Amino acid sequence: MGSWEALSSCSKALSSPGTWNLETPDNSSPDPAGHLEEQKPLKAENNMDVVLVDSRELLCPTSPPPGRDRIAYEVTVNHRNIEELCLCCGSLQVYTQHPLFQGGMCAPCKDKFLETLFLYDDDGYQCSCSICCSGDTLFICESPDCTRCYCFECVDVLVGPGTSERIHAMNCWVCFLCLPFSQSGLLLRRRKWRHRLKAFYDLEAASPLEMYKTVPVWKREAVRVLTLFEDIQKELRSLGFLESGSGSERGRLKHLDDVTNVVRRDVEGWGPFDLVYGSTQPLGYSCNRCPGWYLFQFHRILQYARSHRGSQQPFFWMFVDNLLLTEADQATAARFLEMEPMTLQDIRGRVLQNAVHVWSNIPGVKSKHMALTAEEEQFLQAQGDARAKLVAKGLAPLVKKCFLPLREYFKYFSQNSLPLY
Structure with missing residues (x-):
């Protein structure tokens, strides 16, 4: 991996030493074999840090907040299914489902996702957030060979307030698609997400060519x-x-x-x-x-x-x-x-x-x-x-x-x- 300093020009977040915090193991899956096929466990190393926050830590305001903050309110207060909310912007006008994490997507966010999903910066990492396909400042996953990034707003809104600060204080952070645990706060990785991503692209992309499933x-x-x-x-x-x-x-x-x-x-x-x-x-x-x-x-x-x-x-x-x-x-x-x-x-x-x-x-x-x-x-x-x-x-x-x-x-x-x- 290149040094963090080399990534500063791409507005990626720097990090410093932190500790392990593993919660919410993915033992609710009815198909353990399918889960193992999709996610290979990581080896626990001293320089690898993980943040997973229980959904009870999410902020629950008494009235619907504007924008994406309404996601936590609608799910925790109004008990709305997160699939009925756009995971990218908080809109209730859901057009389809997010291919990587449980949640919906409105039509404009779907188009942005398709356009930016395979765009890379000069440093070899994806140039936008894997959740919302936006974000000014991004965390880079430090799992070997992973190229995905996540924005501060997504981790604070969907995992819990203050999560971005906790990740920023870590020595080496592992992203939500690389962990052997499927859920952190409201962010729940889909089972067999590689299959879902391919199906999503085949169905929604305006291209006559079928996309191949990405390889673990x-x-x-x-x-x-x-x-x-x-x-x-x-x-x-x-x-x-x-x-x-x-x-x-x-x-x-x-x-x-x-x-x-x-x-x-x-x-x-x-x-x-x-x-x-x-x-x-x-x-x-x-x-x-x-x-x-x-x-x-x-x-x-x-x-x-x-x-x-x-x-x-x-x-x-x-x-x-x-x-x-x-x-x-x-x-x-x-x-x-x-x-x-x-x-x-x-x-x-x-x-x-x-x-x-x-x-x-x-x-x-x-x-x-x-x-x-x-x-x-x-x-x-x-x-x-x-x-x-x-x-x-x-x-x-x-x-x-x-x-x-x-x-x-x-x-x-x-x-x-x-x-x-």
């Missing part, structure tokens, strides 16, 4: 990658998905510059693969092939590498266009890849440096979409030499960030350097 930490394996036309080994290693010293347990990458003579038997022999990446030729790269060739060859190899239909094994792909495909080629790509492209922009100091079109089934890529105006696209196309120098240094940081949600599915090596830059 202890089941994650190293990622197997096939890269076409552009080698991204350096970028994946900097993100922690590959490690020096090859071996199946360290992850592996197969790179191909020319796939003209590659057939299905070759790809199946090299595989299986978990991630397939391809792009149009890098800017400044001399080649006698048209940009459309890269698209068609990527689609062909992708069919060879895909998992069998109906497989629940996570399989991801990404194709990046360096603004070289024509409008007709982009329309063809949208038809072949069954989705519209996202436009990712590299903006530094409020100046647009570069942009790419991206097709991918990696969660969160769609949320990063920022369309270019016709003038901006013409400007970037005219800046071929300047953009080529940027691309020569490696993938733009905005493209690297797109791979961060894969930490929910594959093993990564936390000793590798973060942040991205």
Whole structure:
């Protein structure tokens, strides 16, 4: 884990020594086996602290308070089912249920949850609260390989007043999804929440592609990658998905510059693969092939590498266009890849440096979409030499960030350097 000081720029909360406080064990589940499958017990370590507060500690005012504070009032005073309240804002206009914790969600909060669920900061942690998908100051879970954060307001409203101060005083805090205990105050983790999260995304997201169920930490394996036309080994290693010293347990990458003579038997022999990446030729790269060739060859190899239909094994792909495909080629790509492209922009100091079109089934890529105006696209196309120098240094940081949600599915090596830059 990176130092707390390195996270200060992302408005994450610092912490200092504290003690264990374990309450409300999850022994009410009618399906112990199912619970064990979903939550692996943590080892008790001296530097790991937990806060779980009994719901009786919650503040119970005599009249309904405004905003989210009404959640405790409605549940403890009016005995309202928490599923009838929006866990994110306290609204009574519930549209659906929160996928991770017991409670409802109104329509606006549902949209925000879907948009921010797989967005990550440069430090490799999710950039918003896992409960309300908002929050200015966040606590980071210190459970190994967990990337989730929680805002001060959520823990004070749902766990109990003053909880944020108690967490702030701890040496190392474990979040509500990593604990072997399901309830703290009014915050009750759903059983098999990974299944619930996938079902929630499949039902509510405006995407034709189905999301894979996230994988528990202890089941994650190293990622197997096939890269076409552009080698991204350096970028994946900097993100922690590959490690020096090859071996199946360290992850592996197969790179191909020319796939003209590659057939299905070759790809199946090299595989299986978990991630397939391809792009149009890098800017400044001399080649006698048209940009459309890269698209068609990527689609062909992708069919060879895909998992069998109906497989629940996570399989991801990404194709990046360096603004070289024509409008007709982009329309063809949208038809072949069954989705519209996202436009990712590299903006530094409020100046647009570069942009790419991206097709991918990696969660969160769609949320990063920022369309270019016709003038901006013409400007970037005219800046071929300047953009080529940027691309020569490696993938733009905005493209690297797109791979961060894969930490929910594959093993990564936390000793590798973060942040991205």
